[in-house]
Amino acid sequence: MIKVTIVGAAGRMGQALVRCSKLMPEIQLVAAVDKASCPLCGKDAGMIAGIGDIGIVITSDLPAAVKAADVLIDFSFHENVPATVKLAVEQKKAVVIGTTGLNPDERASVDQAAKVIPIVWAPNMSLGVNVLFALVEQAGKALGLDYDVEITEAHHRYKKDAPSGTALRLGEKVAQGRKQNFRDVAIFGREGLGGERPKGQIGIHALRAADIIGDHTVLFATEGERVEISHRATSRDAFAKGALHAGAWLAGGRKPGIYDMQDVLGLR
Numbered sequence: 565m566i567k568v569t570i571v572g573a574a575g576r577m578g579q580a581l582v583r584c585s586k587l588m589p590e591i592q593l594v595a596a597v598d599k600a601s602c603p604l605c606g607k608d609a610g611m612i613a614g615i616g617d618i619g620i621v622i623t624s625d626l627p628a629a630v631k632a633a634d635v636l637i638d639f640s641f642h643e644n645v646p647a648t649v650k651l652a653v654e655q656k657k658a659v660v661i662g663t664t665g666l667n668p669d670e671r672a673s674v675d676q677a678a679k680v681i682p683i684v685w686a687p688n689m690s691l692g693v694n695v696l697f698a699l700v701e702q703a704g705k706a707l708g709l710d711y712d713v714e715i716t717e718a719h720h721r722y723k724k725d726a727p728s729g730t731a732l733r734l735g736e737k738v739a740q741g742r743k744q745n746f747r748d749v750a751i752f753g754r755e756g757l758g759g760e761r762p763k764g765q766i767g768i769h770a771l772r773a774a775d776i777i778g779d780h781t782v783l784f785a786t787e788g789e790r791v792e793i794s795h796r797a798t799s800r801d802a803f804a805k806g807a808l809h810a811g812a813w814l815a816g817g818r819k820p821g822i823y824d825m826q827d828v829l830g831l832r
Contacts, residue, residue, distance in 0.1 A: 566815045568808070569595040569633035571648050572640030573622050574604040574612060577662065580804035581637060582613035588808055595629035596622045599644070630655050635811040642666045649677035658814040660807050661685040664729035674822070682818035686825045687729025689806035693780070694825035696795045697737045700782045703793065704741025709764045711784040711791075713738050718771035718779040726770040727752060734782055735766050778803075 568585060572578045573596035585593040596609035602622070610618030623629060630636060630651045637660040638648045645663055650673070652659045661674065664687050674685060688694070704713070715738075717731040739746035742764070750766050761767075778797040783790060797803070806825065813828045826832050 565592040566590055566812055567592050567594045567632065567634045568811055569593075569597060569629045569636050570609075571597045571626070571629070571636055571638040571644065572663070573609050574598040574602050575639060577639040577800055577803060579613040580800035581639065581807060582609045582618075583615050584801055584804040584808055586610075586615060586618070588805075588812075590812055591808055593618070593620060594632045596620050597626050597629045598622050598624065598640070600624035627651055630657055633657060634815050635660065637807050637811055638663055639807070642670055645670050646673035649673055649681075649683070653677045653680045656681060658811070658818065659683045660689075660810045660814065662689050662803065662807050665725035678820060678822040680820055682814050682820055682823065684810040684814055684823045684825070684828060686810070687733045688778075688803065689810060689825060690795070690797060690802045691806050691809070691825070691829065692802065693730060693795050693797075694806070694829055694831065696780070696782075696793060697733060697826065698831045699793055700734055701737040701741040703782075703784055703791065704738040706741075707784050707786075707791070709742060711786045712761060712765070712767075714767040714769070714783045714785070716769045716771065716779075716781050716783075718773065718776045720775050720777065721772050723772060726772065727768050728770065728778070728780070730778070730780055731768050731770070734780060735768055738766055738782065 568591055570578055570581045585591045604612055605622050605624050608617050609620045609622050610616050635658045639662045642663055642665045715731050715734050717728045736746045749764050752768050781794040783792050810828045
């Protein structure tokens with residue numbers, strides 16, 4: 565059994581992780597953590613997730629929760645990630661990070677931790693989305709600069725960062741396939757008199773509305789035809805199952821370093 569601690573257990577993704585952990589026989593949920601100010605601390609994690617009492621109370625005691633686990637799965641807030649990886653390094657625990665929107669200092673803390681422990685760090689844990697990453701890279705390579713590329717993403721009104729980490733990774737994958745530097749060719753939305761669209765540009769556009777779980781589409785278009793590759797999530801369980809799958813993969817004795825779901829799925 566792989567002992568798992570969920571960090572950010574009271575959030576939407578945390579609740580999905582609690583639910584899905586009970587569906588995977590190789591996973592044993594041992595702790596559920598959230599910040600001390602969370603009103604759900606002290607409540608049973610299973611009751612919050614809608615699966616009934618599981619005997620695991622949401623706590624703010626991160627050090628104890630880290631100690632109890634083989635693998636930590638962090639879907640909290642970007643500000644919390646450095647504390648998670650610091651404790652993981654001290655106790656030599658593997659970490660799955662699904663939290664997005666990290667600033668440069670927070671990213672640096674992950675890079676530093678990965679010198680000591682194995683980390684799966686991915687903007688999207690869905691197995692389907694990670695196949696999408698591979699597909700758009702291949703499409704970018706095959707179609708080249710003669711095809712304009714536009715990426716659209718849509719999420720619920722509560723999502724704090726834009727564009728999504730997944731949309732950014734899709735852009736990076738297209739650019740990688742076309743041998744471009746993504747940041748040199750990316751444009752985020754358009755307004756005003758911007759002139760004609762330059763060749764090789766990759767456009768990224770974010771929508772925020774209602775309860776959309778997560779939609780991503782990559783459009784390749786040239787004169788006379790369009791190719792659209794899309795992924796639509798209808799439940800957060802898709803991301804939770806992928807993160808738990810990544811945790812089980814890490815528990816197989818991986819060397820220190822940063823991995824992503826392409827590694828987990830053997831798509832490298």
